[in-house]
Amino acid sequence: MIRLVIPDRHEGERGAGQWKDLQGIRIVLEQLGADWREFRFDGGNVGELAAQIGASAGVVIWYYSFWPEAMEELKRRCPRARVILRTVNAEAFQHWVRASKNWRRFRGLPRDVYGFARLMWRDRRCACAADILAGISAWDNAHYWQRLAGKDKVCFVPYFCPWPHLLPAVRPLPWEQRETDLLCLAGTRDPIGRGHAAGFTALARRPEWSGRRLAASAGLLEAPPDDWPGNVERLGRLDEPWTRLCGTKAVAVLSPLGYGSKTTVTDALAAGCHVLVHPRQHERLPPDERALAIPVDPASAADARRAVACLSQPPARLGGDVQREQMNHSVKFWKRVLSGYGTDYDGEDSYA
Structure with missing residues (x-):
């Protein structure tokens, strides 16, 4: 059984990148004929998820890296479960780009530095709790996630355009x-x-x-x-x-x-x-x-x-x-990750 864990607050607006990526993951799981179900994570119901998994060796696809405490608790309670963390950004880098940088007399600098360091530390905890990281970006994998989790734990699993299936x-x-x-x-x-x-x-x-x-x-x-x-x-x-x-x-x-x-x-x-x-x-x-x-x-x-x-x-x-090749590419590497393989792929492949 594969459980796709979707945080209620982070599925995103319809049409946004995260929303589209989740639609694509659902399509892939259907294409693979997987036995799967969704679990809506509200920030505090990880115990319910652990109870569903029990002592089985199921697979969890955890979307996004904002909840290290929940991921750590899940691994403690379900040590046989294999947790795949879907990473969608180099979160600390993204925070730094978006930070207001209102540094007049350095008042804003400590806040921005703290936000950067806090996100990187929480991302590291999530990466350590997961068994494998399925990164949406090969560049982010190489320059961020591999530095937090190690190269052997990180693989590239690309996004594909889901719109032809949705419309x-x-x-x-x-x-x-x-x-x-x-x-x-x-x-x-x-x-x-x-x-x-x-x-x-x-x-x-x-x-x-x-x-x-x-x-x-x-x-x-x-x-x-x-x-x-x-x-x-x-x-x-x-x-x-x-x-x-x-x-x-x-x-x-x-x-x-x-x-x-x-x-x-x-x-x-x-x-x-x-x-x-x-x-x-x-x-x-x-x-x-x-x-x-x-x-x-x-x-x-x-x-x-x-x-x-x-x-x-x-x-x-x-x-x-191009879209069909995108989807085939994504299905291929999701299949490898779900089967326990694929961490040797770094994105240097092409369908062009």
């Missing part, structure tokens, strides 16, 4: 029918989201993009409106961006900040879009996505011209083919 009636449009030339899904207005918006705005204001059909969605947090150029269609919050992606030629993911999997990149490739990625983030993509995405520095005129030129024809690989 089967929505399919990528032929190239000539796609109405949007460039789309930005900036998400929250933290420093990462603001980086997406700033990069997209810089590109949209370049003369090479004049007259093109541009659109942007942002705003999961309350904040002043984004200062989009006049040629940008404002979309607001998109719970289900798949329909829009399927009618778009290129997607901009231009923030240099952030960790974890760039699920927007994966989704856009599955929709048959070109994907323009900031060079810093392009280097961190897994090889399969790195081969298909286009590195673009919004400040570079040459990169802007190259990005516009890609709109004349569709990507070399059809979105449907």
